[in-house]
Amino acid sequence: MQNNVLILDFGSQYTQLIARRVRELNIFCEIKPYNKVPKDLSSFGAVILSGSPFSVRADDAPHPDLSGIRGKMPLLAVCYGAQYLAHFHGGNVAPSNTREYGRANLSYIKGEEAFFHSISEGSQVWMSHSDTIQKLPENAVVLASTNDVENAAYKIKNENTYGIQFHPEVYHTTDGKTLLENFLVNIAGLKQTWTPDAFVETTVAELKKKIGTDKVILGLSGGVDSTVAAVLLHKAIGKHLHCIFVNNGLLRKNEFEDVLKQYEGMGLNVKGVDASARFLDALAGESDPEKKRKIIGRVFVEVFDDESHLVEDAKWLAQGTIYPDVIESVSATGGPSATIKSHHNVGGLPDFMKLKVVEPLKMLFKDEVRRVGASMAISDDRLGRHPFPGPGLAIRILGDITREKVAILQEVDAIFIDGLRDWGLYDSVWQAGAMLLPVNSVGVMGDERTYEKCVALRAVESTDGMTADWVNLPYEFLQKTSNDIINKVPGVNRVVYDISSKPPATIEWE
Ligand SMILES: Nc1ncnc2c1ncn2[C@@H]1O[C@H](COP(=O)(O)OP(=O)(O)OP(=O)(O)O)[C@@H](O)[C@H]1O
Ligand SMILES: O=c1[nH]c(=O)c2[nH+]cn([C@@H]3O[C@H](COP(=O)(O)O)[C@@H](O)[C@H]3O)c2[nH]1
Ligand SMILES: NC(=O)CC[C@H](N)C(=O)O
Numbered sequence: 001m002q003n004n005v006l007i008l009d010f011g012s013q014y015t016q017l018i019a020r021r022v023r024e025l026n027i028f029c030e031i032k033p034y035n036k037v038p039k040d041l042s043s044f045g046a047v048i049l050s051g052s053p054f055s056v057r058a059d060d061a062p063h064p065d066l067s068g069i070r071g072k073m074p075l076l077a078v079c080y081g082a083q084y085l086a087h088f089h090g091g092n093v094a095p096s097n098t099r100e101y102g103r104a105n106l107s108y109i110k111g112e113e114a115f116f117h118s119i120s121e122g123s124q125v126w127m128s129h130s131d132t133i134q135k136l137p138e139n140a141v142v143l144a145s146t147n148d149v150e151n152a153a154y155k156i157k158n159e160n161t162y163g164i165q166f167h168p169e170v171y172h173t174t175d176g177k178t179l180l181e182n183f184l185v186n187i188a189g190l191k192q193t194w195t196p197d198a199f200v201e202t203t204v205a206e207l208k209k210k211i212g213t214d215k216v217i218l219g220l221s222g223g224v225d226s227t228v229a230a231v232l233l234h235k236a237i238g239k240h241l242h243c244i245f246v247n248n249g250l251l252r253k254n255e256f257e258d259v260l261k262q263y264e265g266m267g268l269n270v271k272g273v274d275a276s277a278r279f280l281d282a283l284a285g286e287s288d289p290e291k292k293r294k295i296i297g298r299v300f301v302e303v304f305d306d307e308s309h310l311v312e313d314a315k316w317l318a319q320g321t322i323y324p325d326v327i328e329s330v331s332a333t334g335g336p337s338a339t340i341k342s343h344h345n346v347g348g349l350p351d352f353m354k355l356k357v358v359e360p361l362k363m364l365f366k367d368e369v370r371r372v373g374a375s376m377a378i379s380d381d382r383l384g385r386h387p388f389p390g391p392g393l394a395i396r397i398l399g400d401i402t403r404e405k406v407a408i409l410q411e412v413d414a415i416f417i418d419g420l421r422d423w424g425l426y427d428s429v430w431q432a433g434a435m436l437l438p439v440n441s442v443g444v445m446g447d448e449r450t451y452e453k454c455v456a457l458r459a460v461e462s463t464d465g466m467t468a469d470w471v472n473l474p475y476e477f478l479q480k481t482s483n484d485i486i487n488k489v490p491g492v493n494r495v496v497y498d499i500s501s502k503p504p505a506t507i508e509w510e
């Protein structure tokens with residue numbers, strides 16, 4: 001297949017956005033770090049170079065060998081990429097007199113260029129750079145300028161190599177998508193065939209071939225990713241798929257029963273395993289967030305292992321891993337990035353588990369998972385569900401976990417989430433939940449002194465959970481919810497609302 005685009009990452013904060021824009025054009029693409037260019041490029045029909053926090057003039061900046069790519073296949077170099085091609089091929093890159101961030105308009109476009117087809121002078125573009133290309137590389141012609149940036153776009157003569165100083169991938173570059181389409185479709189000749197339907201068709205065929213008549217165990221959580229993964233696998237191998245939904249004792253109120261019931265109509269082979277005592281006993285007395293996460297991860301693996309022994313010929317463990325979990329990005333500091341939280345399902349399987357791993361969604365972003373789900377007729381209700389973390393309420397109860405604390409938080413969470421639904425707010429929030437804080441405070445109820453727990457409500461908007469902002473929920477809603485919680489949940493006498501963005505705070509409190 002030549003219909004794939006290679007995006008080389010130089011560490012720009014927008015690299016994932018480039019990938020999303022390309023995929024919105026129904027063209028598949030993959031991100032690779034600049035220092036891991038695949039040896040075999042035969043599946044790629046075009047290459048895009050990303051921007052970078054580095055200056056090309058710095059000694060420690062990324063300087064990869066592009067001789068196997070440049071001039072041999074269509075190449076689009078964005079920002080740092082464009083500067084990189086200029087710097088090493090007879091051009092000149094220097095610090096600009098004024099730093100150029102934000103809005104600019106194209107003041108000149110060279111006529112009759114396929115690259116700027118149906119884009120007119122005046123079109124708004126977004127800049128984010130402090131270096132500028134003073135002199136173009138050899139054999140280059142300028143294709144576009146802005147008032148401040150003469151060399152805003154260029155082409156190398158007799159090559160399908162293009163450089164642009166602005167960012168076509170960001171929303172504020174009005175014709176950015178048209179520009180990418182011009183490059184990928186009109187110039188590189190790629191086909192726009194990568195649709196959710198096509199993804200389902202090819203993935204099901206691949207899964208059939210890979211798995212054959214083996215049996216597969218899949219951890220099903222009621223969440224979007226594992227549900228879509230299950231339906232895909234079910235299409236491929238039918239009854240050979242064994243789904244396990246684990247009650248880890250840390251689910252929401254009635255979630256174990258409700259989710260099992262919801263799956264009944266879907267034709268999947270789902271087994272509910274109540275391992276709550278096993279998880280809660282293993283967690284007893286532990287209050288360190290990372291240790292809690294590790295314990296939960298370990299017990300999940302043990303439960304899956306036990307279950308796999310009950311299924312004859314089980315050879316595979318399926319997981320709902322998605323693309324953001326596996327993208328290797330270039331870190332601006334060069335070092336390994338810090339571990340903020342250990343996700344319960346990342347890090348591979350222990351040696352004692354003999355199962356091979358199959359991850360049918362590992363090349364998709366979350367919104368693409370939802371679209372694939374919709375193309376398989378999974379209901380909007382399921383696909384619109386807020387994400388819920390595998391370690392569940394354990395990472396929303398600060399400090400040690402007891403059954404009593406879980407029961408309190410389940411009640412609080414149910415009032416909050418049901419309230420969001422009743423008020424028609426659920427779908428405008430990306431994720432919401434309640435945290436049980438390890439503090440008691442003084443209150444007065446019916447003339448009596450109370451000394452009880454405090455809960456924090458959190459509701460965020462986001463696209464992928466990587467960054468998030470708190471939602472401005474109506475005061476009337478917060479007022480009613482707070483009242484309901486304090487009146488209906490014994491042991492809680494205070495409710496606060498979390499108004500922190502991510503970063504610096506994270507979505508979950510642990
Ligand atoms: N209670 C559970 N029982 C079985 N497997 C689980 C459970 N909770 C999580 N998992 C597994 O861990 C994976 C990761 O969980 P994660 O919450 O990221 O995804 P999800 O639950 O499928 O989707 P969502 O992000 O929408 O909640 C799931 O895809 C699933 O395979
Ligand atoms: O399946 C999961 N296993 C985990 O261990 C885990 N930790 C956080 N999350 C979810 O990831 C998103 C980002 O969370 P944070 O801002 O708290 O890191 C949010 O959507 C969190 O709910 C997890 N999901
Ligand atoms: N966004 C970018 O790629 C910036 C490139 C380079 N760091 C500059 O400031 O000019």
Ligand SMILES: [Mg+2]
Nearest residue numbers: 223388389390
């Ligand atoms: Mg989940």
